[in-house]
Amino acid sequence: MGFVLGLVLGITLGLALIIGFVKSENARSKRRSQLATAIAAFSRMTVEDTRKILPAEFYPPWVVFSQRQKLTWLNSHLTKIWPYVDEAASELIKASVEPILEQYTPVILSSLKFSKFTLGTVAPQFTGVSIIEDGGGGGVTMELEMNWDGNPSIILDINTRLGVALPVQVKNIGFTGVFRLIFKPLVDEFPCFGAVCFSLREKKKLDLTLKVVGGDISTIPGISSAIEDTIRDAVEDSITWPVRKVIPILPGDYSDLELKPVGMLEVKLVQAKELTNKDFVGKSDPYAVLYVRPLRDRMKKSKTINNELNPVWNEHFEFIIEDASTQHLVVKIYDDEGFQAAELIGCAQVKLNDLEPGKVKDVWLKLVKDLEIQRDNKYRGEVHLELLYCPNGMESGFTNPFKRDVSMTSLERVLKGGANGFEVTENGNGVMPKKRDVIVRGVLSITVISAEDLPPTDLMGKADPYIVVSMKKSGMRNKTRVVNDSLNPVWNQTFDFVVEDGLHDMLIIEIWDHDTFGKDYMGRCILTLTRVILEGEYKDSFPLDGAKSGKLNLHLKWMAQPIYRDS
Secondary structure, eight states: OHHHHHHHHHHHHHHHHHHHHHHHHHHHHHHHHHHHHHHHHHHTOOHHHHHHHSOGGGSOTTOOSSHHHHHHHHHHHHHHHHHHHHHHHHHHHHHHHHHHHHHTOOTTEEEEEEEEEEOOSOOOEEEEEEEEOOTTSSOEEEEEEEEEEOOOEEEEEEEETTSOEEEEEEEEEEEEEEEEEEEEEEOSSTTSEEEEEEEEEEEEEEEEEEEETTSOGGGSTTHHHHHHHHHHHHHHHHHBTTOOEEEESSSSOOGGGSOOOOEEEEEEEEEEESOOOOOSSSOOOEEEEEESSOOTTTOEEOOOOTTOSSOEEEEEEEEEESOTTTOEEEEEEEEOOTTSOOEEEEEEEEEGGGSOTTSOEEEEEEOBSOSSOOOOOOOOOEEEEEEEEEETTOOOSOOOTTOOOOOOOHHHHHHHOOOOSOEEOTTSOEEOOOOEEEEEEEEEEEEEEEEESOOOOSTTSOOOEEEEEEETTTOOEEEOOOOOSOSSOEEEEEEEEEESOGGGOEEEEEEEEEETTEEEEEEEEEEESHHHHHHSEEEEEEEOBTSSSOEEEEEEEEEEEEEEEEO
16 A cells, blocks of 8 residues: 555656656746847847937947947047057157158258157047958958147257257147058957057148247248158158058067068150140140159159140159059149249049059050049040059069079069069168169061041041151151042051160151142051060050041061160
């Protein structure tokens, strides 16, 4: 009897435990399901939904629901810590900029140094922030847009060549720009990055005034503008991208983060056409200024072509490149006014990341009034460039038949398979060594095939065209036969020219209308020999410059005989 009772109680207790366990698991499963539903609902909530649930006072200040709130939080905290930032930043900026000031000291001054430098009590205000993806995954890049109307205490001690010492105060600084911060490399150790690089990515505005302490700076002519130009050059050279200042956070070697040349840009300034005339009498006297970084010692200037709105320069320049992904070539065309300040005709730019490394790009660029403000629709003319970007260490597909260890331009290296055309000094600056000119000698064969859609020149709506083919450097010329009464003439005539220096010569093809009493100019094509030297042979159509319509069909072939000549 006792055994049966124990068995019944045991079975009953076991069933009760099983039922309780099942109910508990069902309740837990229901709670998990409800929690998952709630989390999913939260994930779909908008900012407006959250504000309906919790009032603003329950949010901590670092929780961000908009760009404006994020920047408000950042600016408020920067204001609190600004005295400490001012002390550290002032020393850092002074140490970075002062050597550059010495480098760019104008001729009329014997020395230019800081006697006092503090950023003042007014903190800058950040107006935009963005995170840039790092393709390599090895760091984090942040860009901060900043406005600063500060009250710094900056005094420059200057000494003129005349022996006059002046303390000059820099006042009323207004600055707007974008700073780039790079946190790299990412590591497992706190604070999770080894170093931070900072650079002025973009300078939108820099205004300042100068005042002699206890005097008037305007009493010495030229001092004010010379110092202002020096300050702007120093800012450009010391902290403007791609220059970057590396601050180690954790011990390590961060030399790979410093500014270094990564390649060379070869530029051939070929010509310009239809430039706006800036002179009341005669025509403009254009020249070009080219640069990648707007520093005085890196800007290149072409020769001046007098009284010409369609100048032909055919000049070659080289530029050291430190960051092909962000840098660009700027071309500015000016009218030379003699002793007066030159007047800008127009400007244009080319992004280096639009160039295919190792491949020559032939471009016509329309000139604009301002590169920053793209609201100018006025036609100011065009400039013709040939561009070649060669990254450092790039292997070319051409072989140097002489196998000499000579320094050549990048274009010559593409043609001859040479080594890098610049050396890197210990401080990371690129220096062009003494070069040996590579003279590309050969025979150029030109077949003038035909022309199409030429503009009529006589009363009957026809023309009697013929072609004059000439080489710019040697002056050798040939001409085709005259094709009577045709706007679509066919010649199929071939001319051979012995060319002594193919890299620096040009082919000029002019079309004329034959007339019993003379001849009428109809247009022209100007071609460098770069493409035919690289490709060996090609056939193409070329529009006529200086004509309302028309194009020329040409076939060019090159047979090379390279030689070397010591410069």
